[in-house]
Amino acid sequence: MSALLSLRDIWVEYGDKIVLEKVDLDIAAGSFVSIVGPSGAGKSSLLRVILGQEAPTRGTILLDGTPLAPECGPDRGVVFQRYSVFPHLSALRNTVFGLECAQAPFSARLFGKARRAALDESAAMLAAVGLGDSLHLYPAQLSGGMQQRLAIAQALIKRPRILLLDEPFGALDPGIRSDMHALITQLWRDYSLTIIMVTHDIREAFTLGTRVLALDKRRHDPHAPHRFGATAVYDLHLKDRNDRAADEDKSITIDSIGNNEEDAA
């Protein structure tokens, strides 16, 4: 499979503190990459570099073979743990924002036919993430899980090449979290997404990801712990999309006594 995103010899340094050293990665289109690692191992720094929020100290990042500018753009969507949605806009207006920005550079608002089309598209996207009944609520009126659903819908409406998730489910309680896992897996498959997710939760990393990267320091100097940075120490390729889909198909065919009928309905 061809690499959608390539990181070549990426170093991130803050002053004399080295956070990431010599990170070389190729991420294939359609993969779901989980990034795990201890606190301070540079998981979020790596995500920020890919997102374009920070420029790496050294190295290049290629998206489809072209170098990325160190600035965020609509080709990479993001969902943060918090503050990803705009508190002053309703769920629908939050989602339509991305379309308005692209189509109306000066007013950033749409009118008439274009507005109706954008609103319909946004409503459909919100329905896809399970917020079909909450179009006109403000984020403060939504629960934590619903806010994350909204943040995902907001990002997906731009059809990003890569979706970056920075501990997106870290602040949710376990029940909601498993709902969100089901949702993100389904969206990943339905929209053929490429996802990079940073998480603290090893189980989450393995259940969702087709590939798990563990970041840590290869070397450790006890007298100057900040002088060695982290890199990908483990790179595990798990099942890819097709394998996983096949697995699930099988489990459905085995179900001869009809336990899944409720789900199907």
Add this chain to the structure above:
Amino acid sequence: MRWVNRQMRRSDRLLLGLVPILLLLLFYVVMAAQRHAANPADKILPLPSGMAEGMSALLFEADPLSGQFLFWADTLASLQRLGIGLGIATLLTLIVGLVLGTLPPVRATFGPLVTGIAVIPPIALLPILFIALGLGETAKVALIVLGIAPVMVRDIAAHVAALPREQIIKAQTLGAGSWQIMIRVALPQAMPRLFHAMRLALGPAWVFLISAEAIASDVGLGYRIFLVRRYLSMDIIIPYVAWITLLAILMDVALTFMSRRSFPWAHGESH
């Protein structure tokens, strides 16, 4: 029950809030009555009847020189100056605060200047304003603007700059540029804070208005108070102060109401 846990019902709160105000009024009337018992011509603590008498001339009789009803002319002149001053300051705050808050290069360039202007005591600028702009309306409005705008600008700029970084990043991943972030992300979130800043600026704005009117004017609430001070006319001064208080409270309530109506998301309503 501990006092920190005693929540008051709305009706109780209103009643309790009235008690100290009524007690204070009662105390004043008793003191005034005592002084009038000793000296019926006392001017220092006029009785309510005295105030009504003193005010009626200003309220209902046209001034023989100017042909105006002085109380209403004063009110109109003062409110006009205050309104124009507050309006200009608010508009200035919105534009400058938004630009300073969202664009780091602009903040680096003009931030120190705004901070510098904000620490100048505005009253110290009054002579300069009178010399430069004359004794007319312009200088008075300019004093109000100069007095309140820098503080408001700093407040709004700091509020906008403190918006979560995640929101600004998210907006960019949704395709927004600097201008779109300014008008669609920063501006709407600055609006409730702007109303708040206006409420807080009302107090200083009145101070600068009264000061400017006291020094050079021929009409206005502040001018009248300082004019009749020469005749110890407490029967005019006290009703005027009460009227200013009432106007200030009404403006504050109106601003709160408008903010709640326009930005329900910022006031945690229906949550």
